[in-house]
Amino acid sequence: MEPIYVVLIIILIIWCGIFGYMLYIDKEVKNLTKKLKKLEKTEINEA
C-alpha cells in the first residue's frame, strides 16, 4: 500500500475515535439534561 494512504488511514482512525467519542458524550449530556429538567419541573409542580 502507498505510504500516503497508510498515513491517511491512521489519521482517519484518530479523528473518528476522538469525534465519535465527543458525539457520544454530547448526546449523553443532552439526554441527561433533558431528564434533569423534566424531574425539576415535576418537583416544582408537586410542590
Add this chain to the structure above:
Amino acid sequence: MNKIWQFGLFVWLFLVSLAAFMWAPLAEGLGEYTRILYFHVPVAWVTVLAFLIGAVFSIVYLKTRKIIYDQFAEAAGQLGILYCILATVTGSVWAKVSWGSFWNWDPRETSIFILLLIYAAYFALRSAIEQEDRKAALSAVYSILAFITVPFFIFIVPRVYSTLHPDPLINTRAKIDMDGKMLTTFLSSLFGFTVLFFWIFKRKIDLVKIKLALRKMEN
C-alpha cells in the same frame, strides 16, 4: 465566547493538518510516514496527561473524600484508555507497513500493551465493588499506583531496550533532533490535541455533574 474558541480550535487543528502535509519536510528514512508523528505522538502524550489528571483527582478524593473527585478521576481514566487505544491501533497499523506485522512484541508495543492492561484492571476493579465509598477509595489508591508505572512504560522502557520504533522526540542524548518546521508543526499539533483533550474532559465533567444531580433528585 464558547463557540469562538471552539471554532478557533477547529481552525488550529485544520491548519496543523495542512502544515503536516504541505509545509513540514519529510524525515530521512521515514519518508511519508513522517506525517504520522504529528498525530500519533500527541495522542500518546494526551494518554499520559489523562492518566496524570486521573491520579491527581484520586489524590484529591483521598484527601477530601468527596465522591465527585472520584468521578472526575474515572472520567480522566476513560479518556486515557480511549487515547491509549488510539495510540496502540495507529502504531500497530504503522508497524504492519514498516515491520511487516501488526504486532511484534517490540519493547514500545509491549509497554503500551501492559499499560492498557493496567488501566483495564482499574475499570474491572471499579465494576467489581458495589459499595460506593469503598470503590472510590480502592480505585483512587489503584489509580495513583497505576500512574507511577506510566513514566516507566512510556519514557524509560523504550529508551533502555533497543527498539525498532523511531527515536523518541527527546532522544537518549536528551536532545531534540528535529528540523525547525517539523518542530513547529509538531508543537502546534501537541498544543491543539491538548486543548481538544481539555475540551472533551470538560464535557465529561459536565456529564458527571448532571449524573450526580440526577441521582440526588431521584433519591
